[in-house]
Amino acid sequence: MKASEERVGDQNNMPTEKPEQTRLDVGDSSRLLNGWRLRSVTLSIALAMFLVNIEVSIVATSLVSIVNDLQGFDRIGWVVTSYLITYTSLIIIWSKFSNAFGRKTCMICTLFIFVAFSGGCGGSQSMTQLIICRAFQGIGAAGCVSLGLTIAYEMVPQHDYPKYAAILSSVSALGSLVGPLIGGAFSERVSWRWIFLINVPFGFAVCILLLVSIPNGFPYQGQEISHSRTGVRDSPLASARSLDILGSFCLLGASLLLVTALLEAGATFTWRSAPTISLFTLSGILWIAFLLQECHLSRSRYKITEPIFPWEFFKNRAWMGTLLLSMFSGAPYIVAIIDIPQRFQTFGVNEFGAGVRLIPFNLLIALGAVVVNIIAGKSRIPPIFLLLVGVVCQVIGVCLLSSITTTTTVPSAIYAYQILTGLGIGIMFGLCLVLPPAVIDNKDFALCAGAVLQFRVFGGALGLAVASTVGNNYITTQLQHLLPPDQLSLVLKSTGATSLLPEPVRHRVIEILVHSYNQRMRVLIGFTAAQLIALAMLWRRPQISLVRNDSTASNPNLAGDDGDEASSHANTN
CATH class of the missing domain: 1.20.58 (Methane Monooxygenase Hydroxylase; Chain G, domain 1)
Known part of the structure; x- marks a missing residue:
């Protein structure tokens, strides 16, 4: 091992270790996994990310049943947002913890937290209990997604990144696809509580699979590589002090x-x-x-x-553009998977039926993420042009979703609007996962992977909060002159209360609810249009590319003064 390191150092005319360097050498094959371990870890990560992502969308078609049972329509936004807040805030933090205590230990720990509080959500007897358990569930979810993507980066060579990004993106989108169906089926035929309880047996099975398949000390197995900047391996306690x-x-x-x-x-x-x-x-x-x-x-x-967020990040225009793209694309995703099923349920469609009608949106997210990674990995089309297609699709799709004015039924055109919006979001999700190694120095895979996901989820939480505020304010303003305080309170607690209203008033209330969904969608126009500004931050001459130049790959010295960028496989055509 030492001899091979010396040869690599001589070939590149530079020392093999830098005292100020915390990253893994991406060219060191000893850290890579293969055989049964690679397949088992890939399956484990995919299942963990599936369970985590399904929790965002599975609630979408169950919210009406939840708030009808627990009496809290005015706090409906918190059922989703409490999960997203801790999910948002702790992704990078879990990444840093994994540097101190190890990827395997932290991955299993986060999954256990997620599973335990999933059980707590299923047993909640009030909205307050459910919101608190959802917040702790988000703590575990943050680590599962962040460390899952980090481990995927570290277990395969760089040229396999697009393939694994496509796998993980499609798994996440699959969770969003089947989540509303499962949530609707459970809420309608069993109980909404099972949308949380189902995580318990599957989550513990994934914990066991991770325990068996991830090597101890991964990704430093068999290596004397420091967890810190000192060049000497620290104990977990000493590393924790650096947090x-x-x-x-x-x-x-x-x-x-x-x-x-x-x-x-x-x-x-x-x-x-x-x-x-x-x-x-x-x-x-x-x-x-x-x-x-x-x-x-x-x-x-x-x-x-x-x-946890080095100041150097702010100086890298392309990296900040990537993070902002991830953030702004999170808002239309979260708001759409919540609003579209509720729009159908307003007109009497049951939970399962509402989930079925969300399939075009989630299916195109999955297809978009997979196809764009195939195109980016096989062609020399710069990612910025593919991202532009995604932004345009989102802007047009969201504008169309906000233009639905019928108050008696949902028009069939909504499926075309879902396809267009979902395709744009899928393109953004797929490319944002593979852009980090191409725009930054790989000093910390965990930090970079966590940052992309944290910005995405924060954008979703922020977009949902703004959209919920706009929608709730509109409903309250319009209904306070139409309904007496007691009936207004009932409608705000449960949309099912509209069935108790006399027909002329009921029709007007439904009309107001429909317009409130349009108001929420108009908020997303700003989020999607802002992606054009973030996209401009990625512009450079020559353009960023995800395809390696053969000359640079065969001779790292050709990188010249941009050695850090070449070492992280950041290539330009």
């Missing part, structure tokens, strides 16, 4: 307070009330504190504590 606890607290607190303010303003509190202003103010202070903390740690001469 950015303050930055993690600021990131979690800022995200939580911001989403809370957006969800509660206009519902529990007025926009100009002291609680709303306080939430926004405290969130802003924590965001500033987070940025100052990351800047301080990144520029400190003594690298004792490692930042």
Whole structure:
């Protein structure tokens, strides 16, 4: 092993180890998996990501049954958002924890948390209990997705990234595809509680599979490679001291307070009330504190504590563009899988039927992610042009979804709108997973993979919070002059209360509900259009490419001054 390292160092005319370097050598084949281990770990990661992603969409067709049972339509947004807040805030944090305590240990730990609180969700007796358990369920989900993608990066060579990105993207999209069907079937024929309880047996089975298949010490098995910047392998306790606890607290607190303010303003509190202003103010202070903390740690001469979001990220225009693309594409995905089934259920379609009608959207996300990775991996088309196609599809699709005005039934054209929007989202999801190695130095696979996913989920949580606020404010404003306070309260707690209203009033209430969905969709026009700005940040001459140049691959010295970029397989045509 040492001899091979010396040969690699001589060939590249540079030392094999850098004291300030924390990344794995992507050219070191000793860390790669093969045979039964590769197949078993791939299956384990795929199943874990399937279970996690299904939890976002499986709730979509079950929300009506949940809020009817637990009496809390005015808090319906929290059933999804409480999951997304912790999911959003902890993806990068779990990535950093895995550097200290190991990929295998953290992956199993996160899956166990997810499974345990899935059981708690299934046993909840109130909306408060369900929201709290969903928040803890999101903690486990964040680690499952972040570490699953990290392990996938580290177990295969770089030229296999598009293939594995296609596999994981399609698995995630499959979860979104079957989630509404499973949720609708359980809610209609058994109980909504089984949409959570089903995770328990399958989750424990995946835990056992991960325990058996992932090598101990992965991806450092058989290597003397440091977990830290000192060049010496630290103990887990010493590595834990390098975690950015303050930055993690600021990131979690800022995200939580911001989403809370957006969800509660206009519902529990007025926009100009002291609680709303306080939430926004405290969130802003924590965001500033987070940025100052990351800047301080990144520029400190003594690298004792490692930042969870290095300041160098802000200086890399292409990398920030990738993160913003991931964030802005998360909003239409989350809002659409919640709103489309509810739109159908407003007109009397049952839960399972609403899930069936969401198939075109989720199917095109899966197909889009797979096809775009095949095209990107086999052709020399720069990703920026493929991403532009995805953005255009999303903008047009969302505009069309926000234009539905019929108040007696859902037009069949909605399926074409779903196909167009889903295709655009699938393209974005698929490419954002494979872009990081092409635009940044691979100092930390875990951090980079976690950042892409964290921005996506944060965008989804932010988009859902804004859309829910706009929709709820519209409904309250329109209905307060139409219904007495007691009937308005019933409608806000459960859409099923509309069946108790007299016919002329009932028709008007349904009309208002339909228009509220359009109001929520119009919020997404801004999120999708903003992707054009993020896309412009990826523009360079020559363009970024995911296909390796043979000359650069065969002779790393051709990279010249861009050695870091070449070493991470960032190639341009």
